């Protein structure tokens with residue numbers, strides 16, 4: 001099947017400074033699992049923001065789901081954006097809404113009828129292990145619980161690709177493993193997964209994952225950028 005994402009010679013410059021990302025070229029295959037690694041400041045968040053259309057590049061070509069995302073008229077971007085789920089390090093739940101209403105939010109925004117919401121929202125909360133916490137507000141949930149609500153919210157619209165930026169950065173190692181299991185399970189159902197992390201321990205947890213490494217705004221090893229993890233991490 002054709003690649004789900006294609007970046008070709010993409011550059012990103014904030015303001016008038018030097019380029020934050022330079023000559024970024026890669027493709028992502030549908031149904032694959034990718035880790036994006038690299039030291040702090042390498043440009044991981046910037047690259048993900050290009051990927052989920054929060055940012056436009058300064059130069060280069062980006063194709064998403066076979067469409068040119070750079071020249072696409074602005075009003076068509078939300079349609080493309082809905083095909084991508086996003087998870088952040090700091091969860092970004094709506095504080096005054098319950099876990100249930102946070103997960104229901106994307107469906108409500110998409111105009112799904114209330115009577116059609118309940119089953120998918122409850123199923124999704126149960127899938128992330130929070131079936132009993134539907135009415136809890138984010139502030140009363142642990143970090144790991146909040147992140148599971150955020151994952152449920154990101155995937156309830158059945159996105160083709162899930163992008164996660166340091167999703168385990170604010171949880172303990174045991175919860176990090178649990179979150180990774182959720183990503184792994186989603187990937188096995190066919191969702192393309194991209195997880196940015198500088199936690200090297202995570203890389204070996206999904207042995208079929210491909211690793212993309214950024215260093216100072218460039219893909220560190222263009223020829224082997226999407227290789228399998230080395231044996232000692234598996």
Ligand SMILES: Nc1ncnc2c1ncn2[C@@H]1O[C@H](COP(=O)(O)OP(=O)(O)OP(=O)(O)O)[C@@H](O)[C@H]1O
Pocket residue numbers: 014020038039040041042043044045046047198
């Ligand atoms: N909105 C912005 N305006 C100006 N500079 C920015 C902006 N966002 C990021 N940068 C700069 O771009 C560079 C890359 O940042 P980015 O957050 O993409 O890296 P990162 O690899 O995700 O780092 P970390 O792991 O610390 O989050 C940094 O030098 C950062 O200061």
